[in-house]
Amino acid sequence: xxxxxxxxxxxxxxxxxxxxxxxxxxxxxxxxxxxxxxxxxxxxxxxxxxxxxxxxxxxxxxxxxxxxxxxxxxxxxxxxxxxxxxxxxxxxxxxxxxxxxxxxxxxxxxxxxxxxxxxxxxxxxxxxxxxxxxxxxxxxxxxxxxxxxxxxxxxxxxxxxxxxxxxxxxxxxxxxxxxxxxxxxxxxxxxxxxxxxxxxxxxxxxxxxxxxxxxxxxxxxxxxxxxxxxxxxxxxxxxxxxxxxxxxxxxxxxxxxxxxxxxxxxxxxxxxxxxxxxxxxxxxxxxxxxxxxxxxxxxxxxxxxxxxxxxxxxxxxxxxxxxxxxxxxxxxxxxxxxxxxxxxxxxxxxx
Amino acid sequence: xxxxxxxxxxxxxxxxxxxxxxxxxxxxxxxxxxxxxxxxxxxxxxxxxxxxxxxxxxxxxxxxxxxxxxxxxxxxxxxxxxxxxxxxxxxxxxxxxxxxxxxxxxxxxxxxxxxxxxxxxxxxxxxxxxxxxxxxxxxxxxxxxxxxxxxxxxxxxxxxxxxxxxxxxxxxxxxxxxxxxxxxxxxxxxxxxxxxxxxxxxxxxxxxxxxxxxxxxxxxxxxxxxxxxxxxxxxxxxxxxxxxxxxxxxxxxxxxxxxxxxxxxxxxxxxxxxxxxxxxxxxxxxxxxxxxxxxxxxxxxxxxxxxxxxxxxxxxxxxxxxxxxxxxxxxxxxxxxxxxxxxxxxxxxxx
Ligand SMILES: CC(C)[C@H](C(=O)O)[C@@H](O)C(=O)O
Ligand SMILES: CC(C)[C@H](C(=O)O)[C@@H](O)C(=O)O
Numbered sequence: 001x002x003x004x005x006x007x008x009x010x011x012x013x014x015x016x017x018x019x020x021x022x023x024x025x026x027x028x029x030x031x032x033x034x035x036x037x038x039x040x041x042x043x044x045x046x047x048x049x050x051x052x053x054x055x056x057x058x059x060x061x062x063x064x065x066x067x068x069x070x071x072x073x074x075x076x077x078x079x080x081x082x083x084x085x086x087x088x089x090x091x092x093x094x095x096x097x098x099x100x101x102x103x104x105x106x107x108x109x110x111x112x113x114x115x116x117x118x119x120x121x122x123x124x125x126x127x128x129x130x131x132x133x134x135x136x137x138x139x140x141x142x143x144x145x146x147x148x149x150x151x152x153x154x155x156x157x158x159x160x161x162x163x164x165x166x167x168x169x170x171x172x173x174x175x176x177x178x179x180x181x182x183x184x185x186x187x188x189x190x191x192x193x194x195x196x197x198x199x200x201x202x203x204x205x206x207x208x209x210x211x212x213x214x215x216x217x218x219x220x221x222x223x224x225x226x227x228x229x230x231x232x233x234x235x236x237x238x239x240x241x242x243x244x245x246x247x248x249x250x251x252x253x254x255x256x257x258x259x260x261x262x263x264x265x266x267x268x269x270x271x272x273x274x275x276x277x278x279x280x281x282x283x284x285x286x287x288x289x290x291x292x293x294x295x296x297x298x299x300x301x302x303x304x305x306x307x308x309x310x311x312x313x314x315x316x317x318x319x320x321x322x323x324x325x326x327x328x329x330x331x332x333x334x335x336x337x338x339x340x341x342x343x344x345x346x347x348x349x350x351x
Numbered sequence: 352x353x354x355x356x357x358x359x360x361x362x363x364x365x366x367x368x369x370x371x372x373x374x375x376x377x378x379x380x381x382x383x384x385x386x387x388x389x390x391x392x393x394x395x396x397x398x399x400x401x402x403x404x405x406x407x408x409x410x411x412x413x414x415x416x417x418x419x420x421x422x423x424x425x426x427x428x429x430x431x432x433x434x435x436x437x438x439x440x441x442x443x444x445x446x447x448x449x450x451x452x453x454x455x456x457x458x459x460x461x462x463x464x465x466x467x468x469x470x471x472x473x474x475x476x477x478x479x480x481x482x483x484x485x486x487x488x489x490x491x492x493x494x495x496x497x498x499x500x501x502x503x504x505x506x507x508x509x510x511x512x513x514x515x516x517x518x519x520x521x522x523x524x525x526x527x528x529x530x531x532x533x534x535x536x537x538x539x540x541x542x543x544x545x546x547x548x549x550x551x552x553x554x555x556x557x558x559x560x561x562x563x564x565x566x567x568x569x570x571x572x573x574x575x576x577x578x579x580x581x582x583x584x585x586x587x588x589x590x591x592x593x594x595x596x597x598x599x600x601x602x603x604x605x606x607x608x609x610x611x612x613x614x615x616x617x618x619x620x621x622x623x624x625x626x627x628x629x630x631x632x633x634x635x636x637x638x639x640x641x642x643x644x645x646x647x648x649x650x651x652x653x654x655x656x657x658x659x660x661x662x663x664x665x666x667x668x669x670x671x672x673x674x675x676x677x678x679x680x681x682x683x684x685x686x687x688x689x690x691x692x693x694x695x696x697x698x699x700x701x702x
Contacts, residue, residue, distance in 0.1 A: 089543060091543045091544070095544070121473050121474060121477045121580050121581055121582075122472050122473055122474070122580070123472060123473070123474060126472045142493075142511065142544075142545065143544055145508065147545070147546040148546060149546045149549065149550060153515070153550070153553065154514055154515055155512065155513060155514035155515070155550070156512070156513060156546040156547045156549065156550040157496065157510055157511060157512040157513070157546065157547060158510075158511045158545045158546050158547050159508055159509075159510050159511075160493065160508060160509045160510075160511065161506065161507070161508040162506065162507060162508070163505055163506035164504070164505055164506070190594070190597075192440065192442045193442065193446070193493075193494055194493065194498070194509045195498040195499060195500045195507040195508065195509050196507045196508060196509050198500065198507065199500060199504070199506070199507040202504065221597075221598055222597045222598050222600075222601040223601065225576065225598045225599070225601050225602035226601045226602060226604065226605050226610075228602075229472050229473070229580060229602065229605045229606075230472050230605050231472075243541070244598075246541075246572075246573045247572055247573050247576045247595075247598055248576070249573075250573040250574065250576050250577045251576035251577060251579075251580065251602065253577065254577050254580045254581050255580075259577075
């Protein structure tokens with residue numbers, strides 16, 4: 001199969017700019033690797049609220065369900081961030097999309113780039129050689145449990161619920177990845193306090209029997225938040241629940257000093273979505289300063305998912321080539337820098 | 352009043368060693384500042400389980416309730432950490448004690464010490480001058496909400512519940528502290544996802560009216576986990592709920608590079624408990640290498656609480672004197688170092 005339907009959700013802020021560089025790169029891939037991408041656009045986020053009143057219009061959902069993969073930019077707009085009372089919010093669109101597409105595993109690879117290591121807030125000797133793969137459960141836990149605020153505004157609650165069925169698929173995915181890497185899997189939880197964490201531990205312990213080569217470690221989330229800064233190299237593959245994953249993966253993303261480079265994949269049984277981990281940076285919108293690399297590397301993860309492995313590898317080499325040659329946006333080099341679209345074209349040309 | 356009843360809970364691991372240095376220092380305070388401390392010991396944690404089967408025996412609770420303040424060492428033992436199935440665990444004792452004493456506010460001051468700054472995993476320019484005060488809610492939220500694991504082990508849940516009554520007292524405390532400092536309070540939450548976080552925001556917004564000088568900011572917990580590493584100096588007073596506070600305050604504790612120095616206070620309407628933020632470090636037990644400073648600075652917080660302000664200030668100066676003169680334990684200087692008890696005596700002598 002060399003024909004793929006790609007749903008494109010540019011979203012808010014710098015989302016459209018970086019996604020359009022990904023599409024430029026995919027057009028180069030089409031030429032060289034003899035495949036075809038058919039793009040269908042969908043509205044999502046603040047953009048969608050402004051135009052339709054709905055952060056995830058039915059049509060967008062349909063386009064995504066019909067696609068082989070979803071390319072997503074970013075969501076979020078200060079109009080909503082500064083108004084906690086807003087009833088309709090961009091984030092609802094993203095959460096609903098994750099749930100509807102069953103994207104149960106959010107995967108974030110974290111690497112340091114030799115030429116960028118000095119941009120990190122952490123010391124070189126602490127981070128050099130860090131190579132972590134985070135698996136965050138994405139469609140259960142406190143994000144999707146029952147929520148309630150009493151009408152008088154006197155109390156509220158959020159329920160964190162997990163069943164073994166929510167845990168098993170992503171645990172297998174993480175164990176399989178650990179088998180391919182250093183055979184070390186770390187489960188982050190709070191099993192000294194939470195029943196759901198103890199369920200995660202027991203479930204993972206059982207699954208571990210099927211992966212005798214992989215060493216399964218546990219670490220409490222508070223300690224993990226410390227260890228990621230003290231000694232990130234101790235981690236290889238990390239597995240964790242939704243809320244802890246949100247916090248820990250964002251914390252980990254600053255290690256390399258180059259958040260503008262970090263991609264992510266959200267994978268389900270039948271669908272998959274690829275997005276840079278950075279946000280919508282409304283301040284940078286339309287200025288041509290956004291770094292397209294995170295979106296382009298997310299596109300490489302998409303190519304892997306579509307089993308276009310050669311193209312994915314080529315794309316990653318193209319990105320490394322650009323970084324090594326300091327052909328980068330202003331976030332990575334304030335002296336000599338190129339625009340979003342120049343960096344995208346440089347990478348596309350290399351392909 | 353110059354007579355105080357102090358409950359002493361040495362606990363596990365290095366707890367007893369560091370607490371006994373605090374008592375040594377308090378004896379020096381008695382001489383110089385004309386006050387009396389009457390110490391009553393209680394069992395807690397693994398130690399208490401081994402001896403009585405209960406991590407918080409009734410007698411210990413009674414001693415604590417009768418006291419003017421509680422000095423606490425640390426809990427935790429590998430016997431329990433390595434056995435997630437253990438029904439009775441040391442942590443239960445601590446959680447029960449917090450609840451029974453109504454210790455709703457956990458306060459952690461974080462400072463960098465000029466002479467120790469190079470021990471931090473973060474770069475000097477990132478952390479120099481960091482001075483943060485964290486207020487973590489300690490007796491509600493997901494720690495104390497309903498918990499359930501179904502008998503077949505198929506699912507589990509933990510409920511995060513907050514009422515405005517749980518939020519109001521600690522919010523006032525944090526606003527008051529902000530008034531005394533840089534007039535900037537940051538609430539860390541996840542209001543784009545959680546109903547309880549929205550309740551925190553609304554409640555704090557209302558309280559803010561009573562503190563017109565204080566600027567109240569909000570930041571999502573995932574972003575906060577990033578910002579603490581990227582630019583900790585942007586924070587002054589932080590307020591947050593129980594679980595986020597557990598994660599964020601441990602993350603923040605590594606900024607200064609000297610976790611062996613960090614004290615904490617847990618305050619309620621009628622009781623208060625003081626403990627170093629470091630754990631029980633069972634590997635170091637009995638070797639005389641534990642740093643007593645975190646426990647001693649917790650003792651200074653206790654003296655403040657008992658309104659022995661002069662003594663508290665003197666104690667802090669004594670600690671600074673020891674650090675400036677490199678009269679420290681091995682964690683802070685691997686070349687020339689002193690034992691736990693030598694450092695405690697040096698500080699006591701200075702007083
Ligand atoms: C926008 C928000 C709801 C989302 C989350 O918390 O999952 C974001 O922080 C992320 O990590 O993708
Ligand atoms: C021991 C544990 C239950 C405790 C907590 O999570 O509150 C500890 O991590 C702390 O922060 O004091």
